[in-house]
Amino acid sequence: MDPVTHxxxxxxxxxxxxxxxxxxxxxxxxxxxAWIPDIDNFMxxxxxxxxxxxxxxxxxxxxxxxxxxxxxGIFRLFSKNFSLGKAFAVAYALILVHIxxxxxxxxxxxxxxxxxxxxxxxxxVFIIDPFLTLPGLLVFVLSLFLKVRRKQAxxxxxxxxxxxxxxxxGVRHVVKVSLADRPARENIGYExxxxxxxxxxxxxxxxxxxxGQSLRTATISLVPGxxxxxxxxxxxxxxxxxxxxxxxxxxxFATWSWFAVYPVMENSGTETGREIVFRDLRFYGSAPxxxxxxxxxxxxxxxxxxxxxxxxxxxxxxxxxGKSVVYSVSD
Numbered sequence: 151m152d153p154v155t156h157x158x159x160x161x162x163x164x165x166x167x168x169x170x171x172x173x174x175x176x177x178x179x180x181x182x183x184a185w186i187p188d189i190d191n192f193m194x195x196x197x198x199x200x201x202x203x204x205x206x207x208x209x210x211x212x213x214x215x216x217x218x219x220x221x222x223g224i225f226r227l228f229s230k231n232f233s234l235g236k237a238f239a240v241a242y243a244l245i246l247v248h249i250x251x252x253x254x255x256x257x258x259x260x261x262x263x264x265x266x267x268x269x270x271x272x273x274x275v276f277i278i279d280p281f282l283t284l285p286g287l288l289v290f291v292l293s294l295f296l297k298v299r300r301k302q303a304x305x306x307x308x309x310x311x312x313x314x315x316x317x318x319x320g321v322r323h324v325v326k327v328s329l330a331d332r333p334a335r336e337n338i339g340y341e342x343x344x345x346x347x348x349x350x351x352x353x354x355x356x357x358x359x360x361x362g363q364s365l366r367t368a369t370i371s372l373v374p375g376x377x378x379x380x381x382x383x384x385x386x387x388x389x390x391x392x393x394x395x396x397x398x399x400x401x402x403f404a405t406w407s408w409f410a411v412y413p414v415m416e417n418s419g420t421e422t423g424r425e426i427v428f429r430d431l432r433f434y435g436s437a438p439x440x441x442x443x444x445x446x447x448x449x450x451x452x453x454x455x456x457x458x459x460x461x462x463x464x465x466x467x468x469x470x471x472g473k474s475v476v477y478s479v480s481d
Contacts, residue, residue, distance in 0.1 A: 151277065159308060160184025161181050175225060186221060278349075286307050286310065338366065348436060450469060
């Protein structure tokens with residue numbers, strides 16, 4: 151999730167614990183604990199390292215133990231009323247909340263690192279969800295003005311932030327079941343159908359259909375009164391053998407292949423060479439609002455290979471969120 155959501159969960163926890171923990175540092179402690187796994191964003195990770203290690207060990211249930219102990223030890227130096235055991239328990243719980251709030255997105259979180267690199271994802275909430283964040287934030291602001299019911303309000307706000315993703319997961323399941331035979335009714339054959347989040351889920355959901363040769367994606371709307379047919383966009387599936395071959399020259403291609411969930415490719419070329427664009431449909435904006443916000447349909451985590459006439463890799467372009475960089479194979 152976005153930083154505001156994580157900070158809000160910590161602020162609500164801090165409000166709920168005021169009075170139970172006699173320390174003026176309880177609120178900043180809880181806010182920092184709820185955010186601390188994202189410290190990996192400030193480790194100067196390069197493009198490939200970011201794919202490999204973001205939401206890695208700092209976002210695992212094992213790495214959380216070390217983070218919680220360090221955080222508790224630091225705060226114990228500034229507040230003798232904050233026992234080490236209690237500080238550790240609070241920090242670990244809030245770090246687990248952070249991990250949970252990342253697990254509910256489609257990005258993938260290595261919750262068992264460093265023992266496995268498997269990325270787990272519930273895909274029930276979009277990476278930025280105003281339906282989740284704004285109510286929690288409003289409850290926190292309200293709790294600042296309450297004296298008698300401050301704790302109860304904060305607990306309810308935190309409970310909402312924990313339960314809302316489960317409700318969305320239920321909606322996702324219902325949507326997936328309801329779509330089981332719809333592509334066939336619209337003369338679209340497929341081997342596998344999946345549903346994942348889109349901007350403004352749970353009102354919109356991304357449908358991904360795998361027919362063996364291509365991936366098709368469309369957006370289904372749950373907005374009352376919206377009964378439009380599914381309009382699929384068709385993308386050739388990424389060539390895994392080609393990605394493996396490119397990965398032998400530049401490891402980023404192998405890492406990207408491991409990271410991608412719905413990998414597709416576009417191939418264009420001339421007599422002097424080819425340009426192959428690899429994208430992950432997880433990050434392809436198909437929802438109506440996303441199309442308006444990004445009319446050029448830029449897709450983060452896009453990897454483009456430049457091949458010469460012999461099919462050898464001469465360079466590549468990688469689109470990290472917010473920037474795009476071109477590399478030569480000698481880099």
